[in-house]
Amino acid sequence: MEVMEGLVLNRQFAIEFLIQLGLFLASFMVMKLLVFKPLMELIHIREHKTHGLKEEAEEAKKKAGQLKSDYENFIKTEHKKTALWLDEEKKKISEEETKLVQAARDQAAQKLEEIRKQIDTEVSQVRNELTPMISDFSSRIASKLVGKTVKISGVDVGVKKNLNNRPVVQG
Secondary structure, three states, X not given: OHHHHHHHHHHHHHHHHHHHHHHHHHHXXXXXXXXXXXXXXXXXXXXXXXXXXXXXXXXXHHHHHHHHHHHHHHHHHHHHHHHHHHHHHHHHHHHHHHHHHHHHHHHHHHHHHHHHHHHHHHXXXXXXXXXXXXXXXXXXXXXXXXXXXXXXXXXXHHHHHHHHHOOOOOO
16 A cells, blocks of 8 residues: 555656646746846847947047047148248248338438438538628638738639538538
8 A cells, every 4th residue: 555655646746746847837938038038138238238338438449549649640730831831921021021121221312312412402502602701701800810901802712622522411
């Protein structure tokens, strides 16, 4: 009887075991579809995003480095262009300044020459007006020095030449 009981118990155990195994497998399949698969997909997506973001960050760093070097090269080039342009403009300004200064000097020299001519003309006119008075003034000066009335008639030709040859304005 004991053997029979053992077989019945074994049979009952086997049935229970098969039922529990079936329930476990059914639960496992349901859990696999509803929980494990979505959870694994989320984990996989998260890993992909993390690695993807790291890769994107590395690419962004490389791109930023490249953009920085491009920018620095661009700035260097623009500084050189600006320096060249500035030098050209300084040269143009210097040339223009030289032209203006030379024109002002020429104009000043021309006006100075005109003024000298005008002064020479006026001096000649005044000499011509005063030359006849030389003998009268000479007579008066001599009379005062000597104490007697002295009459000087006419002016010596050498004195007239000496007066006319003197430069009026010296430059």
